[in-house]
Amino acid sequence: MADVDPALLKRKRKRRRIIVYGTLIALIWGFWLWQPWEYDFIMRAQPHPHPKVDPDSSSLFAKGTKVLIVTAHPDDSEFYVGGTLAKLRDAGAEIWQVIITEGDKSYYGPFTDAAKNREVRRKEALEAARSWGGKNLVILGYPDGRLKNSERLVQRLQVEFEKFQPDYVLAFDYDYPPRMSHKDHRIAGQAVSIAVEKATSVKWLMRFSTAYPNYVVDISDYWPEKETMLKIHKSQFGGKEDRIVNMVEDRAVTDGEVIGTTYGEGFRVIKLR
Ligand SMILES: [Zn+2]
Numbered sequence: 001m002a003d004v005d006p007a008l009l010k011r012k013r014k015r016r017r018i019i020v021y022g023t024l025i026a027l028i029w030g031f032w033l034w035q036p037w038e039y040d041f042i043m044r045a046q047p048h049p050h051p052k053v054d055p056d057s058s059s060l061f062a063k064g065t066k067v068l069i070v071t072a073h074p075d076d077s078e079f080y081v082g083g084t085l086a087k088l089r090d091a092g093a094e095i096w097q098v099i100i101t102e103g104d105k106s107y108y109g110p111f112t113d114a115a116k117n118r119e120v121r122r123k124e125a126l127e128a129a130r131s132w133g134g135k136n137l138v139i140l141g142y143p144d145g146r147l148k149n150s151e152r153l154v155q156r157l158q159v160e161f162e163k164f165q166p167d168y169v170l171a172f173d174y175d176y177p178p179r180m181s182h183k184d185h186r187i188a189g190q191a192v193s194i195a196v197e198k199a200t201s202v203k204w205l206m207r208f209s210t211a212y213p214n215y216v217v218d219i220s221d222y223w224p225e226k227e228t229m230l231k232i233h234k235s236q237f238g239g240k241e242d243r244i245v246n247m248v249e250d251r252a253v254t255d256g257e258v259i260g261t262t263y264g265e266g267f268r269v270i271k272l273r
Helices: 006-034 076-091 114-131 151-164 183-198 220-232 241-259
Strands: 037-039 066-071 094-101 134-142 168-172 180-182 204-208 215-218 264-271
Touching: 037 183, 066 076, 066 151, 066 183, 076 094, 076 114, 076 168, 076 215, 076 220, 076 264, 094 151, 094 183, 114 134, 114 220, 134 151, 151 183, 168 183, 180 183, 183 204, 215 241, 220 241, 241 264
Parallel strands: 066 094, 066 168, 094 134, 168 204
Antiparallel strands: 037 180, 204 264, 215 264
């Protein structure tokens, strides 16, 4: 057998390494772009100053107060602020809801039936909203997991603000989201922040799913109801119901600790006018 040129062998190995590692990096990069979550490698610093703020609680939890909640997905309201919504209902507030996407991706697998998901998730959202007394539910119908900020989205939110003339708006925290959160949540929060500037009826913006709450609603009496609400969204559990409920409960306990109650829901509230 003739001797193989060692230089040629070296070049061949080098080329193979480039192909293998290059493919691996491209795959990881592609996955990172495709998946719908965002992760802050450097945690955003706490706002400064960061005092506790009361968004006129006695006006918030009062008969006839108009509250609009804007979420990205059909289950967000119950997961993040289900207890607060139930408490608002009992206080006699009028609550409307806008859901920006249709929740058609479910687990974002390649073989999900989008039409079926849309139908299932609309039903779940309606049932959940009925439980906390939602008066009006609007689904804007943007694609789940692929939300982009656009002028059109802001305008469509403004139309809803105009129709309802809310006193309070509840939305995702865009400026200080948790370290890891869904991209749709961040974009939904950003669009609301822009849309609300022109909505002169809105006195307070209450941002949920926030890394730095400055106001906590005591939901101790509403935890069992919140748990029931979560379970309405059966399509979202994928056999991990207990784990997900525990996760939400942990969050509620952590928020409750801030105000010395068993359970709480934290917000970063901002006075607009
Ligand atoms: Zn969501």
